Amino acid sequence: MLVQVRTPEGRSILLRLQFRKGLSAEGTGLSKAFLAKGADPAAWVPFESLTAEGKRWALAALFPEDQWGPEEVRHKIRFPEVESVWTLAALFTGHGQNYDKVMAENPDLPEKLQAGDTWRIPRGLLSADLGGTGHRPERTRPEDDLDDEARVAAYRNLLSFGDDAQGKYAAYRMRKGEALYSSVVIRYTDRVDPKGVNELAVLIAQRSGIADVRGILPGQLIKIPVTILADPFQSEGSSGLAEEREIRAEVRRTARVEAGPKLKGVRIVLDAGHGGVDSGARANGIWESDFVYDIAMRVRRLLEQETDAQVSSTIRYPGLGFRSREEIGSPSRAAEILTTPPFAVDGESPSAVSVHLRWVLANDLFASFRKAKGEAQKTLFLSFHADSLHPSARGSMIYVPGASLVPTSFALGGSKTGHVTEARHSSRVSFTGREKLQGEARSRQFSEALLQALRKDRIPIHANRPIRNVIYRGGGKWVPAVIRYSTGATKALIEVANLTNEDDAANLKDPDFRERYAAAVVNAIRAYYRK
Numbered sequence: 001m002l003v004q005v006r007t008p009e010g011r012s013i014l015l016r017l018q019f020r021k022g023l024s025a026e027g028t029g030l031s032k033a034f035l036a037k038g039a040d041p042a043a044w045v046p047f048e049s050l051t052a053e054g055k056r057w058a059l060a061a062l063f064p065e066d067q068w069g070p071e072e073v074r075h076k077i078r079f080p081e082v083e084s085v086w087t088l089a090a091l092f093t094g095h096g097q098n099y100d101k102v103m104a105e106n107p108d109l110p111e112k113l114q115a116g117d118t119w120r121i122p123r124g125l126l127s128a129d130l131g132g133t134g135h136r137p138e139r140t141r142p143e144d145d146l147d148d149e150a151r152v153a154a155y156r157n158l159l160s161f162g163d164d165a166q167g168k169y170a171a172y173r174m175r176k177g178e179a180l181y182s183s184v185v186i187r188y189t190d191r192v193d194p195k196g197v198n199e200l201a202v203l204i205a206q207r208s209g210i211a212d213v214r215g216i217l218p219g220q221l222i223k224i225p226v227t228i229l230a231d232p233f234q235s236e237g238s239s240g241l242a243e244e245r246e247i248r249a250e251v252r253r254t255a256r257v258e259a260g261p262k263l264k265g266v267r268i269v270l271d272a273g274h275g276g277v278d279s280g281a282r283a284n285g286i287w288e289s290d291f292v293y294d295i296a297m298r299v300r301r302l303l304e305q306e307t308d309a310q311v312s313s314t315i316r317y318p319g320l321g322f323r324s325r326e327e328i329g330s331p332s333r334a335a336e337i338l339t340t341p342p343f344a345v346d347g348e349s350p351s352a353v354s355v356h357l358r359w360v361l362a363n364d365l366f367a368s369f370r371k372a373k374g375e376a377q378k379t380l381f382l383s384f385h386a387d388s389l390h391p392s393a394r395g396s397m398i399y400v401p402g403a404s405l406v407p408t409s410f411a412l413g414g415s416k417t418g419h420v421t422e423a424r425h426s427s428r429v430s431f432t433g434r435e436k437l438q439g440e441a442r443s444r445q446f447s448e449a450l451l452q453a454l455r456k457d458r459i460p461i462h463a464n465r466p467i468r469n470v471i472y473r474g475g476g477k478w479v480p481a482v483i484r485y486s487t488g489a490t491k492a493l494i495e496v497a498n499l500t501n502e503d504d505a506a507n508l509k510d511p512d513f514r515e516r517y518a519a520a521v522v523n524a525i526r527a528y529y530r531k
């Protein structure tokens, strides 16, 4: 979206507002007073590189109908195709992460912006440059630096249990800067998909006697029905809590496997989700398949260059091979699972086949490795994905196979094996109770190492519970098949980013980010096998 405006000196300037990328101004005609130090006036100057004066001018010029009052800005939606709540939060408050707060100030407006809607941004939320108090997103809380177990325990301590005419509930007091979606639903339940999160937010609000989901104040008492709580938050005596404690104990007594920084004797299988006819999740102008394939290929290259680990992939894009790319233009059409013979992900067979063949192939590779005297404990399966969650969520989330959701035995039906050679020996799996627990425990230890590596490199991770052992969607609970049936000692499905979140999408589009992400994964693998 290009708009021609005038500077105070009367020069004609183009402003460009892009979905996901935000606002930028043509630099050549901008006066010095509008340019922050280091901004290049010969190019498009991003909004963040304008001075306070430049920002105020750009917003007034782009949105001439906005009213700037002493208490608030009343912003009229002018370009609904490229404006979004995230963009508004970024432009007016200084950070898209204030999305929730902007939503909370406008409880009656639909999240999907419509031309002519007027959004209120109170002065307290405006960035310091725009005359506000410089509200920063409150992303760090005391529990954020804790490891997963301690963090979950800290969340639990914020709850108290009660009983009223409608039954048992867990009581939670909202803290400053918290929103019902992220700080209650996403944290305390297993729902993270947009529909599920919205439904539960409404349900919890009703249960708590709150008329308006978004107009919730700090200190407000929230009642969460115990039936929707995730296992770690269930009440004393429940089976969910007992399972949670059993797995935590297992994590503590599971000794790390030592392989040294060169990862000698470690067998790794990398999987990139989707591909071929299935491009996966889609939002903010990007799609899942090619972007996660690119990260997996970067991980592969780094492992091959820097370690002695034995690395295989489950999937290959024939036009590209195992190369990574700087530019990803459009969805790749062809992909094959690297079975014998290769299985084309071309839509000829149900998509479940190509999903199942990934674990069949990986398990077959692990079986050969063990047969050749490889150590069973040094097998690692990683599947890379990106999801489309509620837009208030951002950063990486890691799924591990919840012990209670892994079957005791499973055999893939003949029609789903794609008649590949690997299916002859590796299409059946069985797990003892001990193996299920060990599988979840090791996978949790790896996930913890991964979170540490991501944090160290300042890569966003999910704000609440970034390690999960169950997916709950549409009334069903499960763990993804690729990790559910994996015989790898350690396995994880990594959702590298939330495509629905604009900052996350922008990250994924950036090849430098993908490289940093891959490097963090490799650092995590090294740290994990180092004791």
Ligand SMILES: [Zn+2]
Residues within 6 Å of the ligand: 273, 274, 280, 281, 288, 385, 386, 387
């Ligand atoms: Zn996926």
